[in-house]
Amino acid sequence: MLATGTAAALLAPIVASAHSLEDVQEDLFEKEKYFQTKDEPAPDFALQEADGNPVRLQDLTEKVVVLHFLYAGCPDVCPLHAERIGDIQRLVNDTPMKDRVQFITITTDPERDTPEVLKPYGPIHGLDPTTNWMFLTSGPDRPEDTTRKLAEEFGHGFTVTDDGLQIHSVVTHIIDQKGQWVANFHGLGFEPTNLVLFINGLTNANVPHKEPEAPSLWSRMRSML
Template identity: 55%
Template structure:
């Protein structure tokens, strides 16, 4: 039903807020942060099979990026389940082929290819447009932790093998533009879906939204 509604979405989006998308989301979601930088920090990592993966490989898609490690016992499993919920909502619509979800491990030594392969299915993630990335052979220790710091998320190793860290989900627009962040795990997943929908529709031109636009669009995803 959701995909049928979204297939008919373009006419309904005639009064989309356009360049005011960030402002609209900021008023609806208190854990949303506008970034709007020309380029997100680039990277070249590897997937579970060792194949090189670059952020630029997805320049024609919206990228949802987050940092975790597989042995994490607190935030990471919850974060991945939130992402899985968002992915299910996205993949039930025509947006499926326009969005790529990327998880990056900050514990590449213990997160072997077997661990990476098993993680997605265990947390309800669809490998069709989700990847768990790690370092490439020859890259120095701490490569992915430094990358997380480039995105302003710190992972501090603890003596018990865990890492102290927060949870942030980064949204990167087509062309590599760093669009926004959703902080923590208390944001409304539907708000991220609506934000991604706005980006996939390339609504960057100013347009005055009709009263109740947000509520009417939200109904389409319920």
């Protein structure tokens, strides 16, 4: 895991200032080889949390969504991916962006990932379900392959071995406040602070920023008295 306290302290003055999305993207193209831009509507979904609460992508408008897929029985890369997202969640939540970002993990194995499995998974891997992270599944009323088909819509391929292991790609997807799929961060080799800076660019994209007005002659005269 990251030394998130130090990273957050370094990020704070950068995130506090406005960076245009275009500037952030140009910077990432130079510095982050695992970064990919997208520009298409995100595949819609209607899933549910472990306790049965429904969650639809369209309910999350006005928030930046950080989304990834895994299954709880994965013995290798999935827990590492979850811990990386946990690091990013802590970095984001140490900034004013906390209420403008939603982290979502979706299981590709809803048959085995029961509510009893889903509920403790986040805290074990450093994700905080009490703030802005949720672990979603298809629920009992939908086909078991619902979430796997959704992952395929996000570009993932699957190979299922005889012992039930799933071989799939590792990608963190970013969806903007309008439901537009705007970026992927591939694998686990990307720098988490780069993803946080990209989120910062998105959260500032639709916020008007005014240059401070020059003080009036009257104000300048009063300041001299």
